[in-house]
Amino acid sequence: MSALPTSVTTAPLPEPVLAGLRAIFQDRLHLGEAMRAQHGASEAHFETVLPDAVVFAHSTEEVVALVKLCVAHDTPVIPYGAGTSIEGNTTPTRGGVTVDLSEMNAILQVNAEDFDVTVQAGVRREQLNEHLRDVGLFFPIDPGANATIGGMASTRASGTNAVRYGTMREAVLNLRVITPDGRDIRTARRARKSAAGYDLTRLMIGSEGTLGIITEVTLRLHGIPEAIMSAVCSFDTLGGAVDTVVQAIQLGIPLARVEILDDMQMKAVNAWSKLDYPEKTTLFFEFHGSERYVEEQVETVSAIAAENGGGEFRWSNLPEERAKLWKARHEAYYAAVGLRKGCVGWATDVCVPISRLAECIIETKKDLATASIPATILGHVGDGNFHVVFVLDPNKPEEAEEAEALNKVLVQRALDMDGTCTGEHGIGLGKQDWLMAELGDAVDLMRMIKRALDPKDLFNPGKIFSL
Amino acid sequence: MSALPTSVTTAPLPEPVLAGLRAIFQDRLHLGEAMRAQHGASEAHFETVLPDAVVFAHSTEEVVALVKLCVAHDTPVIPYGAGTSIEGNTTPTRGGVTVDLSEMNAILQVNAEDFDVTVQAGVRREQLNEHLRDVGLFFPIDPGANATIGGMASTRASGTNAVRYGTMREAVLNLRVITPDGRDIRTARRARKSAAGYDLTRLMIGSEGTLGIITEVTLRLHGIPEAIMSAVCSFDTLGGAVDTVVQAIQLGIPLARVEILDDMQMKAVNAWSKLDYPEKTTLFFEFHGSERYVEEQVETVSAIAAENGGGEFRWSNLPEERAKLWKARHEAYYAAVGLRKGCVGWATDVCVPISRLAECIIETKKDLATASIPATILGHVGDGNFHVVFVLDPNKPEEAEEAEALNKVLVQRALDMDGTCTGEHGIGLGKQDWLMAELGDAVDLMRMIKRALDPKDLFNPGKIFSL
Numbered sequence: 001m002s003a004l005p006t007s008v009t010t011a012p013l014p015e016p017v018l019a020g021l022r023a024i025f026q027d028r029l030h031l032g033e034a035m036r037a038q039h040g041a042s043e044a045h046f047e048t049v050l051p052d053a054v055v056f057a058h059s060t061e062e063v064v065a066l067v068k069l070c071v072a073h074d075t076p077v078i079p080y081g082a083g084t085s086i087e088g089n090t091t092p093t094r095g096g097v098t099v100d101l102s103e104m105n106a107i108l109q110v111n112a113e114d115f116d117v118t119v120q121a122g123v124r125r126e127q128l129n130e131h132l133r134d135v136g137l138f139f140p141i142d143p144g145a146n147a148t149i150g151g152m153a154s155t156r157a158s159g160t161n162a163v164r165y166g167t168m169r170e171a172v173l174n175l176r177v178i179t180p181d182g183r184d185i186r187t188a189r190r191a192r193k194s195a196a197g198y199d200l201t202r203l204m205i206g207s208e209g210t211l212g213i214i215t216e217v218t219l220r221l222h223g224i225p226e227a228i229m230s231a232v233c234s235f236d237t238l239g240g241a242v243d244t245v246v247q248a249i250q251l252g253i254p255l256a257r258v259e260i261l262d263d264m265q266m267k268a269v270n271a272w273s274k275l276d277y278p279e280k281t282t283l284f285f286e287f288h289g290s291e292r293y294v295e296e297q298v299e300t301v302s303a304i305a306a307e308n309g310g311g312e313f314r315w316s317n318l319p320e321e322r323a324k325l326w327k328a329r330h331e332a333y334y335a336a337v338g339l340r341k342g343c344v345g346w347a348t349d350v351c352v353p354i355s356r357l358a359e360c361i362i363e364t365k366k367d368l369a370t371a372s373i374p375a376t377i378l379g380h381v382g383d384g385n386f387h388v389v390f391v392l393d394p395n396k397p398e399e400a401e402e403a404e405a406l407n408k409v410l411v412q413r414a415l416d417m418d419g420t421c422t423g424e425h426g427i428g429l430g431k432q433d434w435l436m437a438e439l440g441d442a443v444d445l446m447r448m449i450k451r452a453l454d455p456k457d458l459f460n461p462g463k464i465f466s467l
Numbered sequence: 468m469s470a471l472p473t474s475v476t477t478a479p480l481p482e483p484v485l486a487g488l489r490a491i492f493q494d495r496l497h498l499g500e501a502m503r504a505q506h507g508a509s510e511a512h513f514e515t516v517l518p519d520a521v522v523f524a525h526s527t528e529e530v531v532a533l534v535k536l537c538v539a540h541d542t543p544v545i546p547y548g549a550g551t552s553i554e555g556n557t558t559p560t561r562g563g564v565t566v567d568l569s570e571m572n573a574i575l576q577v578n579a580e581d582f583d584v585t586v587q588a589g590v591r592r593e594q595l596n597e598h599l600r601d602v603g604l605f606f607p608i609d610p611g612a613n614a615t616i617g618g619m620a621s622t623r624a625s626g627t628n629a630v631r632y633g634t635m636r637e638a639v640l641n642l643r644v645i646t647p648d649g650r651d652i653r654t655a656r657r658a659r660k661s662a663a664g665y666d667l668t669r670l671m672i673g674s675e676g677t678l679g680i681i682t683e684v685t686l687r688l689h690g691i692p693e694a695i696m697s698a699v700c701s702f703d704t705l706g707g708a709v710d711t712v713v714q715a716i717q718l719g720i721p722l723a724r725v726e727i728l729d730d731m732q733m734k735a736v737n738a739w740s741k742l743d744y745p746e747k748t749t750l751f752f753e754f755h756g757s758e759r760y761v762e763e764q765v766e767t768v769s770a771i772a773a774e775n776g777g778g779e780f781r782w783s784n785l786p787e788e789r790a791k792l793w794k795a796r797h798e799a800y801y802a803a804v805g806l807r808k809g810c811v812g813w814a815t816d817v818c819v820p821i822s823r824l825a826e827c828i829i830e831t832k833k834d835l836a837t838a839s840i841p842a843t844i845l846g847h848v849g850d851g852n853f854h855v856v857f858v859l860d861p862n863k864p865e866e867a868e869e870a871e872a873l874n875k876v877l878v879q880r881a882l883d884m885d886g887t888c889t890g891e892h893g894i895g896l897g898k899q900d901w902l903m904a905e906l907g908d909a910v911d912l913m914r915m916i917k918r919a920l921d922p923k924d925l926f927n928p929g930k931i932f933s934l
Contacts, residue, residue: 111820111822113713113717113821113822114820114821114822115716116820136717155662156661156662156666157662158660162660166637167660169660169666169669170633170637179912183908183911183912184908185906185907185908185909185912186906186907186909187906187909188887188906189882189885189886189887189905189906190820190885190886191818191819191820191850191851191852191881191885191886191887191890192818192820192821192850192851193625193629193634193636193818193850193852193887193890193891194623194818194887194889194890195622195623195624195673195816195887195889195890195891195892195893195894196887196888196889196894196898196902196905196906197673197894197902197906197910197913197931197932198670198673198674198678198912198913198916198931199623199636199666199669199670199672199673200909200912200913202636202666202669202670203665203666203669203670203916205666206662206664206665206666207665211665222719223716223717223718223719225719226718226719246580249582249690250580250603250690251690251693252689252690252692252693252755252756252757254721288719289719289760290719290763290767292759292760292763293756293759293760293763296757296759296760300757349662351658351659351660351661352658353578353581353583353657353658353659354580354581354582354659355578355580355581383658383659383660384658384659385658385660414658415656418656418657418658419656419657419658420655420656420658420660420661420662420663421663422661422662422663423658423660423661423662424660424662425662426662427662427663427664431663435663435664438656438663439652439653439654439655439656439663439664440652441650441651441652442652442653442654442667443664444650445646445650445652445665445667445920446664446665446667448919448920449665449670449916449919449920451919452915452916452918452919453912453915453916464664464665465664
């Protein structure tokens with residue numbers, strides 16, 4: 001894995017930059033160590049590196065002024081949202097100015113009839129859905145964390161609804177972006193489709209702030225379904241669970257959510273969320289549609305599950321039961337980490353063609369059985385995407401080494417199955433060697449684009465690939 | 468609109484290029500005027516410009532050798548599929564070598580369990596669906612023409628199913644692409660989602676051969692639904708038809724197809740396809756799902772239509788009736804052109820937010836009422852995308868001028884509504900000024916990317932924008 005330099009010495013900010021930052025941001029410029037440390041830390045296992053300054057932007061115009069100032073003085077700029085990314089995606093490897101966009105959190109325009117909304121980049125997904133509830137619409141993308149929409153676009157995030165509603169790639173209609181040359185552009189208009197030139201929207205999504213700073217996002221929304229049912233079913237075998245999902249998709253059942261949790265993960269969830277599910281491989285489902293259609297989906301899928309060794313099909317249409325279930329799922333990572341006191345989590349993120357998923361998980365389970373550290377498996381089974389959560393003692397570096405060795409085997413296995421090293425977390429610092437293994441020469445094309453748009457390498461430098 | 472130079476003098480191919488082409492392609496190198504004229508012509512109203520040579524590629528390796536040869540000698544390369552694009556997208560503005568990929572038409576690998584298929588770029592959409600029928604899968608994207616998959620990716624094509632299944636943007640999992648520096652890359656792997664670096668797949672889709680030559684495409688497929696029903700319903704008012712669609716979408720009805728045809732277009736369709744529909748604004752629907760769910764959708768939508776002034780809701784689940792209906796729809800362009808003997812068609816292609824669609828079409832109808840040339844309206848109403856088909860006498864240049872003036876009003880109206888100048892046809896030669904009007908400074912970003920990847924401007928030069 002790409003190692004972060006263990007000691008980072010950054011030059012202090014040039015005086016004209018400091019003066020300029022003061023003029024633009026006034027009391028929203030922070031030079032104190034606590035604020036810098038908070039913005040240089042990572043939710044995952046990456047070393048903290050301090051930016052030289054943190055500023056809180058309140059408008060696109062401020063971001064434009066910031067970019068022009070920093071680029072004129074060769075100073076790196078690192079965009080920052082909720083800080084919930086887990087591949088070191090916001091670590092200021094070469095110092096510079098971290099621009100925190102979390103206070104740009106206005107919901108600018110809801111177009112209910114068009115099923116879209118324009119928000120500032122710092123709006124969080126839960127805030128957005130609370131705002132939308134009254135107009136009968138929702139925004140489906142739900143990574144575990146309550147991330148910002150700008151951050152989710154930057155890392156091409158997804159979550160439990162992707163099997164039905166897609167990822168951030170499909171969810172974004174257009175972006176307002178500040179480029180390294182200080183341009184304030186909109187990547188597209190509000191039409192639901194367009195064939196107008198290069199797809200700059202999709203180029204920016206997943207580029208982790210290395211090509212531009214996203215300040216506004218227009219998102220596609222969906223109507224809150226007339227009926228929603230959730231269901232839980234445990235299985236004797238992992239293959240039986242995966243086969244259930246594959247067969248349901250083949251029959252055209254539009255599963256809104258389908259999540260897999262292994263026995264270890266179910267044990268963690270039961271303990272953390274005070275539930276009493278069987279501690280076996282389990283599927284969590286959600287079905288959306290009309291009353292009649294949702295009932296039909298539940299009937300069909302429960303029959304398929306029964307044929308594949310599934311146990312009781314516990315379904316519910318009560319909002320409070322559904323909420324409890326999905327809260328438990330969203331907290332699964334914390335539940336896993338909670339298995340071992342004082343420990344930290346490290347989540348892997350492979351995604352493979354669904355025909356290989358059972359094999360990939362079963363082989364991985366075998367590897368984990370020989371490991372000295374506890375680990376759980378959970379995943380978005382309809383997409384072929386799953387995570388191993390290693391639960392590591394931060395005082396035992398040999399555990400991180402063991403996890404890294406196990407992850408190496410896992411990612412290589414996924415690549416051998418024509419899969420990817422990252423389904424939804426991005427590359428950041430943690431997956432750079434794997435990106436090369438996955439795409440080879442194509443990474444050079446990415447470098448050519450980066451050099452063309454950011455010739456001084458100042459936008460979130462050192463992420464995705466080395467130049 | 469960007470005018471094509473009326474006389475194009477190209478230098479003859481350098482002798483080493485000719486020798487190289489002969490060595491690579493042998494009897495698949497064509498220098499005769501008939502073959503060159505065929506590849507220099509456009510289905511639409513653009514002037515024919517002859518390439519200096521035409522070659523038929525049979526393998527990716529041949530394309531690599533061709534690119535290396537041409538780039539070494541500053542010779543343009545223009546990829547060519549079925550030649551059915553309509554914005555002059557394959558016109559060899561500066562001469563050079565047109566590489567026809569239509570004989571690279573092998574279906575390489577069907578992965579039925581993963582709902583994907585890998586094809587060579589020259590495979591045509593109808594050929595693909597015939598091949599897939601036996602495994603119960605289908606590929607939904609259906610522009611009017613029987614285009615090649617490579618060409619459809621290049622122009623970000625869509626069609627009647629986009630409202631439910633998306634466009635080429637959503638349909639492609641990965642591409643094999645030859646870049647101007649002769650690299651043979653794959654843009655992604657076969658996982659259904661990935662957060663691995665810049666989205667080169669989407670960058671290539673819609674780039675019209677200006678950044679790379681697509682030789683293979685891996686596509687997402689869908690299961691053929693258990694039940695399919697089609698329906699036709701005519702309306703007293705255009706607003707009533709559009710409102711029916713908006714309300715159905717708001718209720719979460721997953722319309723598989725919903726097409727609007729105005730009274731003129733219905734007259735043309737009746738004459739061309741020997742049908743007897745009322746010659747009023749009409750919606751063509753298709754519903755996919757289980758038997759019961761399809762029935763429920765038809766019930767709900769027919770009730771909505773009745774509330775909006777819809778007439779008889781003529782539905783059918785008979786395959787031959789559905790086939791007849793959609794054949795008539797796919798031939799609508801030819802039906803329109805058939806309204807006037809010896810004439811040619813010119814299709815516009817705006818797409819607006821659906822809340823503005825009724826207004827946009829009604830205003831356009833008013834403009835057309837004052838015109839001296841016949842014109843029809845048809846469109847993918849669920850996406851907000853519609854076409855005016857002008858039927859022009861090729862011997863009367865003043866008619867083309869009138870159409871251009873009407874189109875100018877129409878595109879400006881769409882842009883004023885936050886729409887796009889092209890929903891699915893691409894920019895090519897015909898929409899370059901409008902691309903600037905639509906995206907402004909963002910087009911400079913496209914130019915920067917083009918210069919970085921194709922510094923000599925040899926890949927399909929002169930398309931999308933001028934450098």
